[in-house]
Amino acid sequence: MCGRFVRSSPIEKIITEFRVKKTLDQTGPSYNIAPAQDILIINHEGEKQLIACTWGFIPSWAKDPSIGHKTINARAETVAEKPMFRSAFRKHRCLVIADGFYEWEKKEKKKVPFYIRLRTAKPFGFGGLYSHWTSPEGKTVCTCTIITTTANALIEAIHDRMPVIIPKDKEDLWLDPEMKDDDILLDLLKPYPAELMEMYEVSTNVNIPAFRSHEAITPV
Numbered sequence: 001m002c003g004r005f006v007r008s009s010p011i012e013k014i015i016t017e018f019r020v021k022k023t024l025d026q027t028g029p030s031y032n033i034a035p036a037q038d039i040l041i042i043n044h045e046g047e048k049q050l051i052a053c054t055w056g057f058i059p060s061w062a063k064d065p066s067i068g069h070k071t072i073n074a075r076a077e078t079v080a081e082k083p084m085f086r087s088a089f090r091k092h093r094c095l096v097i098a099d100g101f102y103e104w105e106k107k108e109k110k111k112v113p114f115y116i117r118l119r120t121a122k123p124f125g126f127g128g129l130y131s132h133w134t135s136p137e138g139k140t141v142c143t144c145t146i147i148t149t150t151a152n153a154l155i156e157a158i159h160d161r162m163p164v165i166i167p168k169d170k171e172d173l174w175l176d177p178e179m180k181d182d183d184i185l186l187d188l189l190k191p192y193p194a195e196l197m198e199m200y201e202v203s204t205n206v207n208i209p210a211f212r213s214h215e216a217i218t219p220v
Helices: 011-018 065-070 086-091 168-175 182-186
Strands: 005-007 030-033 038-044 048-055 073-075 093-098 100-107 110-118 124-134 140-150 161-163 197-201
Touching (some): 005 093, 093 140
Parallel strands (some): 073 140
Antiparallel strands (some): 093 124, 110 197, 124 140, 140 161
C-alpha cells in the first residue's frame, strides 16, 4: 500500500515538469503527507489542470464521507472491475504529484521507515483516480485514491506492494479522457523499474503524521 508520501517541489517546477496550463494558489511543500490531507493532482477536464484534492476516495454515490478512510489506495489488479473504482477508472484518472514516498520494513517488534524516490530526484505522478463528491449540505469536494501494484525488485525487500508511478512518456495517455481501452490502461499499472529508483532509511519521526519538516527525508 501507499500510506504516506512527500511533495517537496515548488509549484513552478511542477508546472514545468508536467506542462500544466491551469494553476492554483501557491502552496508550500509537505514532507509527510497522510490520508485525509489535501494533496495536488493533475487531471484533464478540457485541458490539463493542477488542482487540490483530498486523499481518500469518496465515490459520487456515497452518503457517508467516512468511506474515504478505507479508500486511500486501489489495487491495480481489480481497479477496472471493483464497483468502488470502475467508473473513475474509465472517466476520472489523474496524476497524484509526489517527489517520493515512505514504506516500512518490519524488524522484530518495530517498523523501520524508508524513503523511496526516483534517482533523478524529479517529481513524478502516481497513477490515481478522483471523484467530485457532493455532501448532503451541497458542498462539492475533490477526493482521490492512489493505485498500487506489486513491488519491484528494490522495494520487495521491505514490502510486497508499491504505488503505481506513471512513466513520463505515458502521462498524457493516462490522463486522456478519450482513452477507454481497459487493456491499454491496465498495461500502464506496472511496477516502476527498480534501477530508476533509490531507497534509504529515515528517522522514525516520520511515524508521526505531524512531523512534516525537511528532516523527514534525511538519511539516518
